[in-house]
Amino acid sequence: MAKVAALTITLLGLLVSVTCQGSIYSAQQQQDASSSSSSPGCILRGWIPFLHPCRDGQPPTPNPLPPPSGAGLTVGYYKNCPGAEGIVRKAVEKAMDNGNRGIGAGLIRIFFHDCFVRGCDASVLLRNTSGSSDQTEMFGLPNINSLRGFQVINDAKAELEKACPRTVSCADIVAFAARDATRNLSYGAIDFQMPAGRLDGRVSLKEEAEKNLPGPFDSLDDLQKSFAAQGLGFNDMVTLSGAHSIGVARCRFFTNRLPPNPSDMDRDLARSLKATCDQNGLDSKVVQDPVTPVALDNQYYKNVHNGKVLFTSDAALNSTDDARKVVDGFANNAVDWYRAFADAMVKMGNIRDRTINRPKPEIREKCFIYNTY
Numbered sequence: 001m002a003k004v005a006a007l008t009i010t011l012l013g014l015l016v017s018v019t020c021q022g023s024i025y026s027a028q029q030q031q032d033a034s035s036s037s038s039s040p041g042c043i044l045r046g047w048i049p050f051l052h053p054c055r056d057g058q059p060p061t062p063n064p065l066p067p068p069s070g071a072g073l074t075v076g077y078y079k080n081c082p083g084a085e086g087i088v089r090k091a092v093e094k095a096m097d098n099g100n101r102g103i104g105a106g107l108i109r110i111f112f113h114d115c116f117v118r119g120c121d122a123s124v125l126l127r128n129t130s131g132s133s134d135q136t137e138m139f140g141l142p143n144i145n146s147l148r149g150f151q152v153i154n155d156a157k158a159e160l161e162k163a164c165p166r167t168v169s170c171a172d173i174v175a176f177a178a179r180d181a182t183r184n185l186s187y188g189a190i191d192f193q194m195p196a197g198r199l200d201g202r203v204s205l206k207e208e209a210e211k212n213l214p215g216p217f218d219s220l221d222d223l224q225k226s227f228a229a230q231g232l233g234f235n236d237m238v239t240l241s242g243a244h245s246i247g248v249a250r251c252r253f254f255t256n257r258l259p260p261n262p263s264d265m266d267r268d269l270a271r272s273l274k275a276t277c278d279q280n281g282l283d284s285k286v287v288q289d290p291v292t293p294v295a296l297d298n299q300y301y302k303n304v305h306n307g308k309v310l311f312t313s314d315a316a317l318n319s320t321d322d323a324r325k326v327v328d329g330f331a332n333n334a335v336d337w338y339r340a341f342a343d344a345m346v347k348m349g350n351i352r353d354r355t356i357n358r359p360k361p362e363i364r365e366k367c368f369i370y371n372t373y
């Protein structure tokens with residue numbers, strides 16, 4: 001009996017190690033992932049492929065929280081700096097007009113990645129963290145070599161410091177820029193007001209980005225839990241996922257769904273992605289929405305329905321009747337989704353720091369470094 005158990009354990013161990021070696025990560029990345037995973041909670045869970053030892057039996061996120069209240073945030077907050085929102089809008093439009101509409105996708109994603117870690121406090125912009133030499137959020141697996149648009153935020157901040165010194169927080173700049181990019185990428189269809197009054201944090205930790213942000217290998221249950229941990233519901237999760245109707249993604253995050261692996265991806269799309277990824281490598285990028293790649297629209301939901309999405313986490317929205325109902329509703333009614341997306345962006349923007357007692361909340365002078373005075 002003992003021998004059978006030992007053999008089973010050995011075989012399982014082999015299976016895990018072989019699967020990891022054949023997986024989409026380099027040996028170094030697997031080592032990094034494993035060493036990070038030795039800390040409690042196996043933090044990289046949704047950002048590493050299935051069958052990694054780190055994925056087994058670990059709750060991915062903390063307990064659910066009540067919906068974010070947004071207390072203290074108001075529309076038109078910068079009455080003492082009336083040009084503030086216009087300055088951000090100009091910086092966003094300038095960056096996007098330069099033939100780089102993709103920057104808009106980056107700005108929407110920065111907002112999401114900021115708000116899910118310590119609330120919307122611009123912690124994702126920090127290159128150093130206060131009181132420690134640890135790496136910051138921007139070096140975490142969800143962000144490194146991936147997030148784009150930082151320069152737009154820094155440029156807007158430089159202009160704002162000239163117009164109204166030490167007045168407009170970087171967290172609000174991130175929120176305004178995401179709203180402006182949304183309007184621009186949706187060709188004016190999603191146009192809404194963004195409440196403001198956020199403060200900037202001083203702490204930013206790589207591990208927290210890896211723990212809190214849902215990953216492309218997540219199941220529907222995982223996704224739901226990471227949104228619930230921010231006080232966001234199932235509908236918010238499905239609604240905000242529609243942002244994957246724009247922007248790009250690296251092959252490494254979806255090769256698990258390409259031939260010869262079994263998957264429910266549309267066969268023609270899977271074949272063409274396989275050819276692209278084989279030829280150009282795991283770090284090459286493809287558009288997320290093969291049908292309307294540069295428009296922020298409800299095409300994402302048609303793609304989910306038709307098996308034309310990239311990640312396991314996208315396809316998960318087609319995996320239960322409840323999810324399919326919301327997906328098909330948005331696929332059939334663009335205006336419903338435009339409205340829901342605007343509301344969900346405001347709700348996400350209401351997520352506040354609940355985990356730490358910030359001794360010195362502040363308005364940063366430069367968005368990439370906390371104030372040193």
Ligand code: HEM
Binds near residue numbers: 145146
């Ligand atoms: C539901 C869980 C989500 C998962 C698992 C996820 C995962 C990912 C991944 C893996 C990428 C590609 C990154 C790379 O290849 O470097 C990506 C791109 C992107 N995501 Fe998500 N995401 C999720 C939700 C969201 C939400 C809520 C938003 C915004 C509201 C968003 C906006 C974007 C955008 C705009 C891009 C393209 C960025 C660019 O082109 O620079 N995602 N996402």
